Amino acid sequence: MTKIFYLIVITGLLIGCNPKETNIDPNSERELNPPEYFGSYSNRIPDDNPITRKGFELGRMLFYEKKLSGDNSMSCASCHQQKKAFTDGLATSPGIDGVNGKVSSMSLVNLMWAEHFTWNGKFEQIESQSIEPIRNPIEMHESFDHAIQELEEEGYTTLFQEAFNAEEITEDLIGKALAQFQRSLISSNSKYDQYLRGEYEPSPSEKRGERLFFTHPIPGQLRGGNCGDCHLGPLTSGAIDGFQGFHNNGLDTDENIDEGLMAVTGDPKDKGRFKTPSLRNIALTAPYMHDGRFETLEEVIEHYDNGIHQSSTLDILIIEGSNENQDAGERPRLFLTEQEKEDIIAFLHMLTDEDFISNPDFSNPFENENN
Ligand code: HEC
Ligand code: HEC
Structure with missing residues (x-):
C-alpha cells in the first residue's frame, strides 16, 4: 500500500x-x-x-x-x-x-x-x-x-x-x-561547468590545472599532465567509439595484471585495459581505480607521475606522454613539479557538483x- x-x-x-x-x-x-x-x-x-x-x-x-x-x-x-x-x-x-x-x-x-x-x-x-x-x-x-x-x-x-x-x-x-x-x-553544474558558461572565475591554480589536465606534453616545449588524452573533454570520460575508451593506465606488471577488457573480447591485446571513468565528482568518490587501490587524489597523481608499471599492453598515450625526453624501454614518468600536481588536483576539485549530489x-x- x-x-x-x-x-x-x-x-x-x-x-x-x-x-x-x-x-x-x-x-x-x-x-x-x-x-x-x-x-x-x-x-x-x-x-x-x-x-x-x-x-x-x-x-x-x-x-x-x-x-x-x-x-x-x-x-x-x-x-x-x-x-x-x-x-x-x-x-x-x-x-x-x-x-x-x-x-x-x-x-x-x-x-x-x-x-x-x-x-x-x-x-x-x-x-x-x-x-x-x-x-x-x-x-x-x-x-x-x-x-x-x-x-x-x-x-x-x-x-x-x-x-x-x-x-x-x-x-x-x-x-x-x-x-x-x-x-x-x-x-552539469560543477564549478568547471560554471566556468565554461562564464559564471565562475577560476583561481590561478585551477586555471593552470585545467590547462595541464588537457595538455599532451612535449619535452622542452609544452608542459602537460596528459590526462585529457584519455579523460576526454568536459565529460572527462573515455571515447564512446567501441572500446576506444578502454586503456591500460599502468597499474600493474604483466605478472599481476587483471584481465580487464580481455575477459570480454578474448583478445590478449586487451589484457589490463579498463573503462576510462568520468572524473566528474571525483573528489567525492574515493577510493580510486577498479580495485580501489588509491585512497586519495594525491596518490592517483603520484601513480601517473612516477608510479607507472611497465607491461606489454601499457597504453601508448602513457608511454609517449612525458615532460622530459626518455629512452625507449625506460619506465614512463611525467616529471611534474609539486606545484603542477597541486594544480591538477585543484582542477579535479572543480568537477564537484553539489547540486547533483x-x-x-x-x-x-x-x-x-x-x-
Ligand atoms: C592512457 C589513458 C589515461 C591517461 C593518460 C590518464 N588516465 Fe586516468 N584512468 C584511465 C583508466 C583506464 C582508468 C581506470 C583504470 C582502472 O581502474 O583499472 C583511469 C582512472 C583514473 C582515476 C580513478 C577513477 C575512479 O573512479 O576510480 C582517476 C582519479 C584518474 N584516472 C585521473 C587521471 C589524471 C589526473 C590523469 C592525468 C595526470 C589521468 N587520469 C591520465 C585512463 C587514463
Ligand atoms: C553490492 C554492491 C552493488 C549493488 C547492490 C549494485 N551495484 Fe552497481 N556496481 C557495483 C560494482 C562493484 C560495479 C562495477 C562492476 C564491474 O565492473 O563488474 C557496479 C557498476 C554499475 C554500473 C556501471 C556503470 C558504468 O559506468 O559502467 C551501473 C549502471 C550500475 N552498477 C547500476 C546498478 C543498479 C541499477 C543496481 C541495482 C539494481 C546496482 N548497480 C546495484 C556495485 C553494486
Whole structure:
C-alpha cells in the first residue's frame, strides 16, 4: 500500500505544483537539458525506451527498493549513494551475503554518453547492466520470480501499467525503468561547468590545472599532465567509439595484471585495459581505480607521475606522454613539479557538483519510511 500512496503523492505533485502541466500527458518525455558541450544525446536513448516522467519515477523507486534483494536488506543505492556521487566509499563492496566483489562500485554520472558498462565493459546497455546486480549472488542475490511477486504485493503493478502500458511486471521492464532513471543522472553544474558558461572565475591554480589536465606534453616545449588524452573533454570520460575508451593506465606488471577488457573480447591485446571513468565528482568518490587501490587524489597523481608499471599492453598515450625526453624501454614518468600536481588536483576539485549530489529528484523517495 505504501507504494500506491507514493504514486498518488507524486501524481499530485506533478499536477499540483505546476498548473501549466495539468494537461500534459504523464507519458510525455522528461526534460533533461544537458549542456551542448556534452554532445548530442538524441541518438543515445534507445527508441524502445524513451525517458518519460512516469518511467523515470518508477525507475527511481526501483533504484531505492530493497525488495529487489534476496533478504530485502539492500537496494542499488546501498552501493550507489547519491551523497557520494553514486558510489559507496569502499574499495570493494559486500553483497547481501557479506561476500565482497573483486571490483569497486562505480559512480553513476552522465551515463548517457557511454557505450559500454562496468570496468571491463561487459554490458552494452544500461538496461541489461541494471538487471544484473539483482540476480548476482554476490550482490543482491534475488530471483526475478520472487522480486516480481514482492513488487506486485507492494502495489507496483499499477505503476508499471502507467509507465509502460504493460499488463504485468517483467524483468525487461524493471531494467528499462532503472535505465530511464540512470540516464537522467546528469551532472552539469560543477564549478568547471560554471566556468565554461562564464559564471565562475577560476583561481590561478585551477586555471593552470585545467590547462595541464588537457595538455599532451612535449619535452622542452609544452608542459602537460596528459590526462585529457584519455579523460576526454568536459565529460572527462573515455571515447564512446567501441572500446576506444578502454586503456591500460599502468597499474600493474604483466605478472599481476587483471584481465580487464580481455575477459570480454578474448583478445590478449586487451589484457589490463579498463573503462576510462568520468572524473566528474571525483573528489567525492574515493577510493580510486577498479580495485580501489588509491585512497586519495594525491596518490592517483603520484601513480601517473612516477608510479607507472611497465607491461606489454601499457597504453601508448602513457608511454609517449612525458615532460622530459626518455629512452625507449625506460619506465614512463611525467616529471611534474609539486606545484603542477597541486594544480591538477585543484582542477579535479572543480568537477564537484553539489547540486547533483543534493538534487531532490534523485534522492530516496521512501526516505520518510526509513526504508
Ligand atoms: C553490492 C554492491 C552493488 C549493488 C547492490 C549494485 N551495484 Fe552497481 N556496481 C557495483 C560494482 C562493484 C560495479 C562495477 C562492476 C564491474 O565492473 O563488474 C557496479 C557498476 C554499475 C554500473 C556501471 C556503470 C558504468 O559506468 O559502467 C551501473 C549502471 C550500475 N552498477 C547500476 C546498478 C543498479 C541499477 C543496481 C541495482 C539494481 C546496482 N548497480 C546495484 C556495485 C553494486
Ligand atoms: C592512457 C589513458 C589515461 C591517461 C593518460 C590518464 N588516465 Fe586516468 N584512468 C584511465 C583508466 C583506464 C582508468 C581506470 C583504470 C582502472 O581502474 O583499472 C583511469 C582512472 C583514473 C582515476 C580513478 C577513477 C575512479 O573512479 O576510480 C582517476 C582519479 C584518474 N584516472 C585521473 C587521471 C589524471 C589526473 C590523469 C592525468 C595526470 C589521468 N587520469 C591520465 C585512463 C587514463
